[in-house]
Amino acid sequence: MYLADSRTAPGVPDTAGRAPSPGRRAAVPATVLTLGTVSLVTDISSEMVSAVLPLYLVAELGLSPLGFGLLDGIHNGVSALVRLLGGRFADRGPGGHKAVAAAGYGLSALCKPLLLVVHSVPLIGAVLAADRTGKGLRTAPRDAMISLACEPAGRGRAFGVHRAMDTAGALLGPLLAFLILRAAAGGYDAVFTVSGCVAVLGVLVLLLFVPGRAASRGHLAPAGKAPLRAVSRRPEVRRLTVCAVLLGLTTVSDSFLYLTLQRRLDLSEAWFPLLPLGTATAFLLLAVPLGAVADRFGRRRLFLCGHLALLGAYGMLVAPLGDSPALLCLALALHGGFYAATDGVLAAATADAVPESVRGSGLAVVQTGQAAARFACSIAFGAAWAAWGDRTALEAAAASLAVSAAVSALLLRPAKSPSASPVGIPARGRPSGAGPLNNHVNRVTHKDPP
């Protein structure tokens, strides 16, 4: 953990050197706000495209979008690999985080204008895959930069601020796309062009205003020969990864949760596309306060409590509670709260456990483990849903989640050593560094459950 890290990696202070000022909240560092702006702008750009994509494919191109799902497995595998490599290369030397993140953002930005020229399912699928690769590449180095830019004591809140800005972008993007299509009926090319311009702006903000060496107040020791292996050997990282995987294996994908909600509460079909907005809104509102809570209450503890919120949401869907609209609001609030208490918080907790020199690799390892686990869960849950029906499948998921949470609580007990973090217990959150609107991994479900 932090003190231990400082000892093992001498000359690598974890903060700007200022002493944490207890009782007074430090301002969120400018670099975090700048990275938040980059994410906000980039999410506006991405979500503009995803909001119009189904309509564009069906109404404009007359394509059948069903062909896309078949490639998801491959794309997810590639995405996981790229994420690990991104984290690893980012740790290579000074400025590495920024360079790899810029490559990731740049790749996604390049994909937007490409959508103007490709008109067939395989090519559009390839462009989307490249876009997603860019996202995989940039997540770990970006989170590393956030963690390096702020005081350990304020990491939870800093990540909360970043995730809130990220989610705000995800909510604004579809709105902007809608306004463009309102001004220009059928103007999908305009949507893609504007999306490309917005994405370029995001890359520019990153290049111009994010310092090349977020951790430049100490010389950042370059990572050793095999940072991924080295980082995976650290007991703290192992424990975090095991817990992230365990809990990820029992985190039902958003799509399944929304389907169950719709069935339980007998919602009108028109509500279905709005459910992710409910989760995102709760995430947006709760990310900062819960990040601050994580700093005081302990990040690992809050991370676990976040999963209890998810368990609560499962419980509401399983229990015979009727179908009042209040239930819907509560379920979505719990779901958004789950993300707010786990997403940025996991990154913060990981940062607590990983020395600066391998921060990117450490984040990538934990995040990739969680993403892979969630992908496995979406497949397993889909099979359970088909075999047993939605209620039994969800009961099974709830029971497994309870067991995972209990095991994780044991694993994440405050360290016995005196090296305990000065800021309480690290926690952890969803790795992909994305709001519920833009974490594809967690919603990967190739289709409606039958």
Next chain:
Amino acid sequence: MNRKNRLLILVAAVLVLGGVAIAATLHAAGRAAEKDRARPGDPRVGRGEVVLDAPGRSVFRNMAWGPHRDEIASVPAAAPAGPRTSSGVRCLRFHAAGGTGICLQAVHGKLRDGYRAVVLDARMRELRRYDLAGVPTRARVSPSGRSVAWTVFVSGDSYAGTDFSTRTSVLGLDGWTLDRNLEDYRFFLDGRLHKAADVNVWGVTFADDRHFYATVATGGRTYLVRGDRTDRTLRSLHTNVECPSLSPDGTRIAYKKRVEGVPDDAPWRLYVLDLRTLRETATAERRNIDDQAVWRDGHTLVYALPGDYGSDLWTVPADGSGSPRVTMPAALAPAFTG
């Protein structure tokens, strides 16, 4: 680079990128406005009454530029090139039979668009409406006009997400009973109950108000299934069949077949399947077809292909003879009354 220079670069970039964005939007807006004006040489379209139970009419979505674009219009089936009568009802997808129409339309909201299915009586008046969860793709009415079905694409709204799925609903007009999702039916694959998370159903075509045919996809393959609303079952009959369309005499299915040795992005050819012998016949249409064809009569198929106006209707004999011909430019989603 000092802070001032960086800010200058940012401001310059915002101006340039903003200019490009605004220019692209204005260009698209101008193009959209152009489509609201009729051009010389386009099919003539006038406002009038469209009825769904008059014999010998062809009713369709008018794609010709002008104020009636996207409205449901009709012409005499015998004179498809004649002046069009437009109903004022806008639909993305449409079908009609037995004096009932089904219109899948966009609902333009303040902050986002939604979709709904509207059931129409013979005078195109709304009987009932249902909200939809995604982008409409297929619509059908049973021969009696007492049942309707529709398919929409549902996506997870996810970042670069590719988790599209279909949702197909069947509605009985007697009692307004709605089966929201045909995936809730039991699906028998080669006689055995098949449970899988990856089942998708689309493209219903009715035999009568209880029985229908549709496509089921699972495990990377597609199946022609016969559905039963009373038993709530789907039973596979044949493989590699998409978007089936039952002939008026109920003996043949026109469908999209995925064929080998063609480009990945244009894999479908128009085929006809004899339900008694399960013999497949390729039609003379050799291009890629992505539509649920319609039988104009017992011998002729009508289907849409991309054209200058977005879509034209073509026709080809169902028995594999003849050659494809344009029957109506600037039209989509046809239905033939009486």
